[in-house]
Amino acid sequence: MKDILFDFIAKYITLTEEEKEAILALDLFRSVKKGTILLKEGQYSKESFFVLKGCLRVYYLIDGEEKTTAFYTEMDALTPHCVIQDAASEYFVSCVEDSIITVSNTDMEAEINTKFPKFELMCRKLSEQLLARHQIDFDEFKTSSPEQRYQNLLIKRPDLIQRVPQHQLASYLGIQPQSLSRLRARMLEKKS
Amino acid sequence: MKDILFDFIAKYITLTEEEKEAILALDLFRSVKKGTILLKEGQYSKESFFVLKGCLRVYYLIDGEEKTTAFYTEMDALTPHCVIQDAASEYFVSCVEDSIITVSNTDMEAEINTKFPKFELMCRKLSEQLLARHQIDFDEFKTSSPEQRYQNLLIKRPDLIQRVPQHQLASYLGIQPQSLSRLRARMLEKKS
DNA sequence: ATGATACGTTCACTTAGGTTAAGAAATGAG
DNA sequence: CTCATTTCTTAACCTAAGTGAACGTATCAT
Incomplete structure (x- = not known):
């Protein structure tokens, strides 16, 4: 460990x-x-x-x-x-x-x-790197929609979606839990 | 200087x-x-x-x-x-x-x-402080609506609203320039 | 000065997120 | 195992942001 x-x-x-x-x-x-x-x-x-x-x-x-x-x-x-x-x-x-x-x-x-x-x-070095990464994350958040943020999360931290409750993920994405549910349903709809 | x-x-x-x-x-x-x-x-x-x-x-x-x-x-x-x-x-x-x-x-x-x-x-020290401040800013952004973000900006960085073009402020707030215009009109409406 | 470009506002319309409520599914405690 | 609680989903309605377009006004370069 x-x-x-x-x-x-x-x-x-x-x-x-x-x-x-x-x-x-x-x-x-x-x-x-x-x-x-x-x-x-x-x-x-x-x-x-x-x-x-x-x-x-x-x-x-x-x-x-x-x-x-x-x-x-x-x-x-x-x-x-x-x-x-x-x-x-x-x-x-x-x-x-x-x-x-x-x-x-x-x-x-x-x-x-x-x-x-x-x-x-x-x-x-650590703080500098974290700060730089954090700024990029913030920039991405600002310049994208909730749906894009979720897509982005699927790519960047797929593990989180498995291990964390949806309603916690929702506020992490800046939206309500119901909106995340709907958004996911919408995405499945689109694919098919 | x-x-x-x-x-x-x-x-x-x-x-x-x-x-x-x-x-x-x-x-x-x-x-x-x-x-x-x-x-x-x-x-x-x-x-x-x-x-x-x-x-x-x-x-x-x-x-x-x-x-x-x-x-x-x-x-x-x-x-x-x-x-x-x-x-x-x-x-x-x-x-x-x-x-x-x-x-x-x-x-x-x-x-x-x-x-x-x-x-x-x-x-x-500088990086640590910037990182900590930045995280708080990001958290505030996530947990508030565009209108709240604008209100927040009015309090925290009133100078920016004077010195920076609206359309740049808009994307800084994560919205479209037209939305910022409308939002401001709505806020004036409410006050009166 | 003048024409071109960029900027801000407004409007009508579309789209998507917020809200409220209800019910199903999963989880946890006893 | 069972009941209570939490979590997730769905739906209907409301509200606000996105979009496309028009128009007036600055701003800038020539």
Whole structure:
């Protein structure tokens, strides 16, 4: 399982055995049950997550409705907004499936970053890449219709459609669950 | 003008005079005329921008139509996707108004970052913050209607509505120019 | 100054997503 | 296994965005 973490890190920097040991010594790995809430709205958390196996979900509670805006699966890293801004969280993070993740906090990261400056570089590269990818995703979202977004999702993250409930996918696509149902029916219609 | 740059940097790290000199020695400042295209689709560019005064715009050319997805104004930093991925650019960057910006390239940044490791830290903090802010923006976009997005823009970036053409604002809001016109008329109607 | 082009608005019409409600299917707890 | 709850689908109706076209008005180049 730890190999997944090191494979991920290897995309950005090269670690020595000593550095790997230092990371393992932090004892970051956690097993979390489906439905577990890792971060609540209003909480002041310092914890970041990395998904080794499973799926995390970010959602807002707006007028009593859950609005899902993001999914994190294998090899995805999530540092919530409240951790960066040192503010109360605007959203929830919960566990879609039984998952294995790492949980780290800001203090630990700062310590590692000063001990191994190489990590600072990794964090920068990682944030830069995530930001760039994210911007492209946002641009795609803006420039396409709900149906195109769904088609796009079928291609880019087909696994999500299998493992995540429809109504959560719907708000991820920016529409109502009923609209997603109809949209899917319409697409089947067209094909035949 | 250089004060704007140093004020911006001061939000993340504290610079010595020596470091400030080193930055000024790079001769990054540029004056660019309205309409200038700083990055073209298909180009392999290594240049990042920082806006001291004026406004830059990111747009895609889709079926011969310009689709604007982002605006960068005073104190905004833009590192295009193609710079991070070392790939052909998917979009254009152009100048909405006569502007004063800094233009830096990856090599220069790498040099500075090794000479002054402090910069590495700044870049990480900056990317992290931008990423976090960006995610919140994306979430807001997903969970709101075109009208709400426009209302939101009125509050958050009222200047944009003044300085940017309507049809560019429209695609920034994910709608057609005619729809923005109608939506505005509808809102005026409601008030009275 | 003038003609061309680009921009913003309006209108009529089409299309697709929002809303409300009902019922079927799947899931989970006891 | 059974009941309760959640999830998914369908349908009818409403509303708002997309589309195509027309028209007036800026804006720009010559």
